[in-house]
Amino acid sequence: MKSAFAENRPFLLLSLLFGISYYFACVLDSPELPEPLIVAWKGAGVSFLAIYALIRLHRFDGKIVGAIMAFGAIGDMALEYDMRIGAGAFLIGHLIAIAFYSRYRRHKLSLSQKGFAILLVPFSVFIAWALPSDRSEALLIAIYCLSVAVMASMAWTSRFTRYQVGAGAIMFLVSDLLIFARMGALENSFIPTLLVWPLYYFGQFMIATGIVRTLRHEMAADSADPVQP
Template sequence: MKSAFAESRPFLLLSLLFGISYFFVKDSNIPGLYLMAWKGAGVGFLAIYALVRLHRLDGKIVGAIMALGAVGDMALEYDLVFGAGAFMAGHLLAIAFYSRFRRHKLGFSQKIFAIILVPLSVLIAWTLPSDRAEAPGIAIYCLSVAAMAAMAWTSRFSRYQVGIGAILFLVSDLLIFARMGPLETSIIPDILVWPLYYFGQFMIATGIVATLRHEMAADSADPVHV
């Protein structure tokens, strides 16, 4: 138990520390490079957490997904295209990852939700920007995050943790797109975008690690600590 705490809890605590505190300092006068690092640290420590807790290829993949998210967080401060590219790479990697962990039996409502989620999200994203020239690029990007969320929802990871976390990520991105159109002057995106995104990532990382570690310890009498 002490070993599990020593290996994982400090990284989760550091992630929470930077992830939560960033919300309160993001509009402060902290120099740009420091604020950029602060922003990336929240999800960056989730990447380290996954690498430490899963000593196998899956840990490296989940760590890479989170690392690409952290790179995207930081890059968005200076280059929207590069930041979106990092996130899209992470989504594509996550889609491939979730495809290896398909849920064998899906309820009818769960299938319908997953099927509708992608085209509906893309349609909503396409309608949001006031500058219609930006709509195709936004729709293409949204396709990647919506497909990621649908794959997470239909995977055998916990829907109440990984599935909902991926949906929160998707909603956060839709709010960003809404800020380019109908919610341009609204405070709602400023309040919700970061918390939905960060806690979505936190739920995804911890949910995947918990499931895989339980599976790894299925034949062991030792308790499993996330």
Template sequence: MKSAFIESRPFLLLSLLFGISYFFVRDSNIPGLYLMLWKGAGVGFLAVYALVRLHRIDGKIVGAIMALGAIGDMAIEYDQTMGAIAFLVGHILAILFYSRFRRHKLAFSQKLFVILLVPLSVLIAWTLPSDRADALGVAIYCLSVALMAAMAWTSRFTRYQVGAGAILFLVSDMLIFARMGPLETSMIPEMLVWPLYYFGQFMIATGIVRTLRHEMASESSDPVQA
């Protein structure tokens, strides 16, 4: 128990500290570079957490996915295209990762949900920007997020943590797209985008680590702390 606390809890606590506090300091007078690093630290410490808690290739992959998210969080403050590219690469890596952990059997309702999730998300995203020149790019980017969420939902990781976290990530991005159109003057995206995104990432990282560590424990018959 003590070893687990020393190895993992500080990184989760630091992630929560920076991830939650960023919401309250993002409009403050903190210099831009420090605020950018503050923003990236929330998900950045999730990357460290995954690397520390999973001593195998899966930990490196999950760490890389989270690290790309943190890079995207920071880069998007200065260049939206660079930030979007970092997130896009992270989504592709996540899709490939989840494909290795496919759930063998899905209920009809779960299959229907996934079948509808991707095309409906892309269609809605395409309709949102007021500037129609942005619509195609938004739809293409949304495709990567929706596919990531669909793959997470159909993976054998818990839907109530990893699957739900991926859906929160998707909803957060949909609100960003809505801010380009119908919710341009609304406070809803301002209030919800960051919390949905950050806690979605937190749920994904901790859910994957918990599942894989329990599997490792079952293989070795040793108790484990996630």
């Protein structure tokens, strides 16, 4: 247990350190630092989640989860320079995540769970389409939101814990909707600034740790040793 803590927990602690400190230092404040340093600071939180997944899952699944987190980190940084490049990186990550969750579908769902997953996609896409004031951007935003919403729906209906992985994916989706709202109704509101990063970062944190915890418990199903997240 001690070796597991020494080997793996530091990556989660580093992720939390960079993810939380970025919010207070760079989102709620404007530090006088070189832009490349701020961009690297922004990407570090999710980058350490990618490393955590790669180390904790010594199999192909670890590489997939690591790739999902890595494209998220690339998107975080690229958004500071070009919105479309950043969105493209996130889109690749969402497509990988959709394929990944499809391999771990939950066999039994209640009617309410099915209904929520089905309605989540068109409802989210419509909101995203309706939000921007510049209607020339509405279609592209809706197309991008489709990938996020499908990813969240697939995470919600996967056999990973719904209250961690599913909820984390929903938080990611809400974070993006708030970004789109900042392009319209909430353009002059402080709400997106206050909520976008915490919802996104902790959503990613919950997704990564929830997947790793579930798969490691499955790998250790025949072992008496406790599994560390």
